Amino acid sequence: MAKEIERKFLVTNTSFISKAESSTNIRQAYISTNPDSTVRLRIKDSQAYMTVKGRNNGAERDEWEFSIPYSDACEMARKLCGGFSIDKTRYIVDHEGWKWEIDVFHGRHEGLIVAEIELPSAECQPPLPKFIGKEVTGDARYYNSMLSLNAGIPV
C-alpha cells in the first residue's frame, strides 16, 4: 500500500506547458466510483494499471496499484464502464524543486486543468507557481471518479 498525501488545485492558464519536463497521455475508466473504495483502470502510454483507493482523509488517501495486461484493461473498460471516460495529458512541471503533476483534460472535460502535488507530510507548504488557482483538495467534485460520471467542468 502507498499512502498518498497530496494537494490539488485548479490551474488558471497554460503557461506551464512550455516548462514541462514530460507529457503523458492518460485514459481512465472506473469500475467503482464509490469514494470509500474506488477502483480505477488507467492506460498510461501503453502501460495498464488497476488502482484501488480508499476514502480521502484530508490530504491523505490509501492507494494500491497493480499492473495488468493492456488488453484486459481495454476489455474491462469497454464491457463494464462504457469505455474510457477520462482522457487527459499529464505534464510534469518542476517549480523551485517541487514536482507538479498537471492534468489537461480532453473530450468531455475540455477546458479543465488540475494540478496536484505530492507531499512528504501533510504539513508541508510548497511554494505555489503563478498558474495555480483555487485549491480543491478533498473536493469530491474534482475526483476523476466523479468527473467520469458527467461531462463538463464542475461549477
Place this chain on the structure above:
Amino acid sequence: MAKEIERKFLVTNTSFISKAESSTNIRQAYISTNPDSTVRLRIKDSQAYMTVKGRNNGAERDEWEFSIPYSDACEMARKLCGGFSIDKTRYIVDHEGWKWEIDVFHGRHEGLIVAEIELPSAECQPPLPKFIGKEVTGDARYYNSMLSLNAGIPV
C-alpha cells in the same frame, strides 16, 4: 478475459466430503458488490487474487482475475471491506467425469453449502449427483458478493 458458464445448486447433505479429491480454504472480501461490476479479493490457501466480474447473462459471466500480493489483499480487506466476510472450504468432487466445486460456508454463513459446475457450453446437461438440491443459477441472493453483505443463509 475468461467467460464463465456455470450452474449453481444448493447441496442437501455432506456425503460428498468423503469422495472429495481436494479441499481448499478460501476467504473473500468485496471491494464492489455492484452486480454489473463486482470486485472481489480472494485468499486461496496462501495465494491472493483480485477478480472483476461482469453481470450474469443466464449462466454466463465475464471474469478477469489477477494475482496480487498477499499483504495487499489482507490490507485492502481490512481497510476497505471490514475484513474477509466470506470464509468457506471448497471441495472438488468428481461425478461421472464432471468436476463439481462444492463450497461449505463457515462463520456467518454456517450451514450453507453450494455446488457449482463449469460447463463447456450453456446447453450441456451434466448428470446431477444425489446430494444436489434446488438450482440457484443466476439467483443474486446466492452470489458470494450478496452473501458478504449479510450473515445467515438466504431464505
